[in-house]
Amino acid sequence: MSLSILLALFLVASVIGHKVISDVPSLLHTPLMSGTNALSGVTVLGALTVAAVAKATGYRLLGAVAVILAMINVVGGFLVTHRMLKMFKKGTESEGRENVMG
Amino acid sequence: MSWVNLLGLVFVLGTVWGIKLMSSPVTAVKGNLLGSVSMAGAIILTLLAEGIVSLPLLWVAIAMGTLFGYYLAVKVAMIQMPQMVALLNGFGGGSSAIVSLLALLGILGDISNADRLTSGLGLVIGSITLSGSLIAAAKLHGKMNQRPIVFKGQSTWNNLTLLAIGILFASLLVIPSDGITQGAFWILVLSSAYGVLFTIRVGGADMPITISLLNSFSGIAASISGFAVRNPLLVAIGAIVGASGLILTRLMCKAMNRSLSQVLAGRTVLMSKKPDPGVTSIDEDHLSRKRRTPDGEDQDDFLSQIRSAKSVIVIPGYGMALAQAQHEVKKLADILEGMNKKVKFAIHPVAGRMPGHMNVLLAEADVPYDELFEMDDVNDEFKETDIVIVVGANDVINPAANTAEGTPIYGMPILRAYEAKHVVIFNLDTKPGYAGVDNPLYSMDNATLILGDAAETVLQVASRLQDTASSG
Incomplete structure (x- = not known):
């Protein structure tokens, strides 16, 4: 894929990302951050490629290290986000307590 | 368009849709799941498209990373979320740095000058993200001194390092291919050093900004390494994270x-001008007369004021997190609601050590999210509020931010707790907050100070209220 197409993709994704993320309320900013953090582990895709292509053993192992680091980022990020999001409950959901707040 | 690109597009859209679902707590769990499914899809797609599905090394690496990531995510406590995010950020940045490095070294074949620049840039940003995030995580976890580490001529060193990185980076265009290894090595070393220099002078209350910035870096690093290996999925998703x-x-x-430029230049709160002590000094005698103990003789005035209040706003700060008092605060809120009072929580954007930190801690203590209010939504209500209960917050309610020109917090938006009819403050002591500015709210006539460990003092007050509620 040519550099100019990738550059266009970069710009479009930045604009769309900006739009979507601006709508997330500050209530959820910590999970948003850990969730997007997990997404930054997308670099695992590049890591897989370089680890597979590298011929020299040293480079190959370095690539494998990159895969490990990125996978920690992906799995840890998504799981911890899940753990957090499950805790957010609306007043009426928390064990039968009467809640007068709207 | 090939099926690979088409599927890739589907996964990018899945990711975007996932973030969109994050805009409401009702759908956010689904959004996160959609994001993780898209990511899993992208990984499998890459393995298939590159024809590398059957390489055992890759599966071993994937399994190791998954296990370790799982372990971290299950073990971490909610108060440790900032350092967890910082650590994961660092891992992502490190991975991007390695990918860019290997691309720069030419393992994907001969590379053009444009490729040299993109992979060089990926290496720079990835390395800064890695070392900077590790320092931030160490500070947040208390493995390093949390105060800013400042030495003489630090700014000069920072700028020199940046300049050297710039020169090395530009030289990638001219050095012969057998010199690339050495150039890459020095870029790695200097960029890592810059990450350290940049982060060591950041202290506690500046962490939310730093963590957010490193979060952005990790996305940009991923995106640029996507240029280096020509993977559109990486470019797109990395860019979204960078924007976030x-x-x-x-x-x-x-x-x-x-301003962002001040932060990038490393000008932190403590580097600002020292506050003029005359502006906000506190009259110690007056202060001691305002102090109350939760079980002392002289408590009746504020307890009766709490009892007769109709509306209550609770302001939590990082002190509540440190004292792990969120469960006690929830208990107090329940008792107050049981006495038919309206209870709200007011959250300042930078309370805690990362964006939204207080909301997570309160959610952990089962405080419903519809009782949590952002600063701008609640600030006009303080003047009609009978009681404000402050737990471990200081700078974010300091009225000196409005008046004390020349102090580090001047101009910072605050929660206008001082407008309430009465303010009860559960803080550890009356020392100035992180910004080092005395809080005139402490000596105002409508304030009561209850000093000590908030987990104990809040519980004591809660049980006194409960006693009178059940007996009266």
């Missing part, structure tokens, strides 16, 4: 009245 981190950084800057 940048938005949060800007919000945090606004909430601390700082």
Whole structure:
């Protein structure tokens, strides 16, 4: 894929990302951050490629290290986000307590 | 368009849709799941498209990373979320740095000058993200001194390092291919050093900005390494993360009245001008007369005021997190609601050590999210509020931010707790907050100070209220 197409993709994704993320309320900013953090582990895709292509053993192992680091980022990020999001409950959901707040 | 690109597009859209679902707590769990499914899809797609599905090394690496990531995510406590995010950020940045490095070294074949620049840039940003995030995580976890580490001529060293990185980076265009290894090595070393220099002078209350910025870096690093290996999925998703981190950084800057350029230049709160002691000094005699103990003789005035109050706003700060008092605060809120009072929580954007930190801690203590209010939504209500209960917050309610020109917090938006009819403050002591500015709210006539460990003092007050509620 040519550099100019990738550059266009970069710009479009930045604009769309900006739009979507601006709508997330500050209530959820910590999970948003850990969730997007997990997404930054997308670099695992590049890591897989370089680890597979590298011929020299040293480079190959370095690539494998990159895969490990990125996978920690992906799995840890998504799981911890899940753990957090499950805790957010609306007043009426928390064990039968009467809640007068709207 | 090939099926690979088409499927890739589907996964990018899945990711975007996932983030969109994050805009409401009702759908956010689904959004996160959609994001993780898209990511899993992208990984499998890459393995298939590159024809590398059957390489055992890759599966071993994937399994190791998954296990370790799982372990971290299950073990971490909610108060440790900032250092967890910082650590994961660092891992992502490190991975991007390695990918860019290997691309720069030419393992994907001969590379053009444009490729040299993109992979060089990926290496720079990835390395800064790695070392900077590790320092931030170490500070947040208490493995390093949390105060800013400042030495003489630090700014000069920072700038020199940046300049050297710039020169090395530009030289990638001219050095012969057998010199690339050495050039890459020095870029790695200097960029890592810059990450350290940049982060060591950041202290506690500046962490939300720094973490957000590093979050953005990790996305940008991933995106640029996507250029290096020519993977559109990486470019797109990395860019989204970069944008997300940048938005949060800007919000945090606004909430601390700082510009992004000041932060990038490393000008932290403590580096600002020393506050003029005359402006906000506190009359100690007066202060001691305002102090109350939760079980002392002289408590009746504020207890009766709490009892007769109709509306209550609770302001939690990082002190509540440190004292792990969120469960006690929830208990107090329940008792107050049981006495038919309206209870709200007011959250300042930079309370805690990362964006939204207080909301997570309160959610952990089962405080429903519809009782949590952002600063701008609740600030006009303080003047009609009978009681404000402050737990471990200081700078974010300091009225000196409005008046004390020349102090580090001047101009910072605050929660206007001082407008309430009465303010009860559960803080550890009356020392100035992180910004080092005395809080005149402490000596105001409508304030009561209850000093000590908030987990104990809040519980004591809660049980006194409960006693009278059940007996009366």
